[in-house]
Amino acid sequence: MSTHALEARALGKKYRRAWGLRDCTFQLPTGRVSALVGPNGAGKSTLMALAAGLLRPTEGEVTVFGNTPDGRGSPDGLAFLGQDKPLYPTFTVAEMLRAGRELNTGWDQEYAEGLIAEARVPLNAKIGSLSGGQRTRVALALALGRRPRLLMLDEPLADLDPLAREDVMRTLMAEVAETGMTVLLSSHVLAELEEVCDHLVLIVDGSVAISGDVDELLAGHRLLIGAKPAGGMDFGPHTVVQARTTPRQATVLLRTTEPVDLPDWDSDQPNLEELVLSYLRANGERSAA
């Protein structure tokens, strides 16, 4: 039995022209709420489609609770909610729940109906007539009604207004607290996930830039701010993730687990946003070079 909810090893997917994902390796521990973050087109949806068995990997492998998705339905224990929240538009909410029951073993009708009632969506409403927020709540009820051990949501908040976002996130986190399930949420906006996630997978240009426990990641980096040095910058044994300068000031992110002892610099632990942005900038510089 794997202790990882999701594991990717050298995972790659090549589309007709280019790689959508390449050499992607990371583990998702069980019981965590993970943010899958990266710019648009970085490969977040590709990764999720591979894990859900919608796509087959070109190279490497991905496992969900130790099982390889084989295209014969969703891997055991996984519920996936795609970016467009696909539901049959001509079905009523009740019929959609019935579809969930028909297509799944271990379906919890009472629980799903409870989630719909909580969302105050009428059971006889047509899916096509629902607002974006209601639609997301129904889609979420359909995913949760399967009682998954891993819930994978691709950009769940992308098309929602701020109130609906808060609504959906509150529901989601309440269920997570109650069931202890593992969650993987993707977004290109980190701020959406920062408060709720304790684990991070950052994908840039089709491969994993960093992944791990958020607190450990933050503790493993230092953000330095100081006057722009006249000559080159030397940080001894510490690895520079990214450095940027204005005419007078320099900001540098270091990856290090050692204490930093550089008297010319103000050294502090970065926040998650600074960390992620530095890695994104570093990648931008690499691909520009």
Added chain:
Amino acid sequence: MIWVAWRQQRLTVLATLGLGAAIAAAMTVLRLVATSYMDDHGIAGCATAGPGCDSNALHEFYEAFGGIQTPLILLLFALPPVVGAFVGGPLFAREIERGTHVFALTQAIGRTRWWATKLAVGALPALAGMLLLGLVATWAFDPLAYLTSSPVRTPGFETQGLVVAAYTVLAFAIGSTAGLLLRNTLGAMVVTIVLYIVLLVGVGGFLREHYAEPVGRTESIGLDGPTEDEQTLSDTWQVDHAYLDAAGNEVEPQFKPDCGGPEECMRAQGIDAFYIAYHPADRFWRFQLTETALFAGVALLVVGAGAWAVRRVSN
């Protein structure tokens, strides 16, 4: 899954069956009215003019009913590709267009079962309905044989018996598989109709006459008036003819002016006999079975391609 597939397709399935039922009802009425007309005019059971079957009465019968039967025949011609395009075409293509296949393919049910169930729920009612419709057409058009000329000839052959269902199954298979490959409803519909026309024209124009060795018959020229033989030949499907000289060699007749009447003209060119090859009307069921098997076989191949294509469907 059966319930989900039914819930998705019930409108198109019921519309198809409703349309079929309406055509069947119209054909039933036509048969009843036409047979009573034939009884009243002393031409009951007449497929061709001849003794006991007055040609003027038959001509009037044609004038009265030909215009009613023709649209029904056109409908029966059009129904298989229409069902294939409008029920089979969107079956998977519309789901892929709307992205709802991502929902279906990420539930516990496997994609092959999803595909097979949707296919069965869409195709089986259409198959049953069209089979019934073809048999009703056979029964309804039987006394109207004078109008359709011959059940082994176009359009009698294509609009009766088992082939109506066989055409539908193939068109449906093409529509559904094209939808999986093209991921586009309109494209799948166009492909269905185009392929269907190509197949039907190809089979009807070139292949069908080879289902059996035609019957050959040689008659010497110059007999006056239609013989009894010629009457029985008029409800057959003639597939070949030739002019022969006394030795049995084929002669290409030249049409020259000033050589007298047609018979003299032919004799002057050494033509002695006229040869025809034909399929008699009683080969109807045999040809129906052959063509049904042929279309069912091709449909099976197309469905097999669909089984392969569904494994490649992604998000």
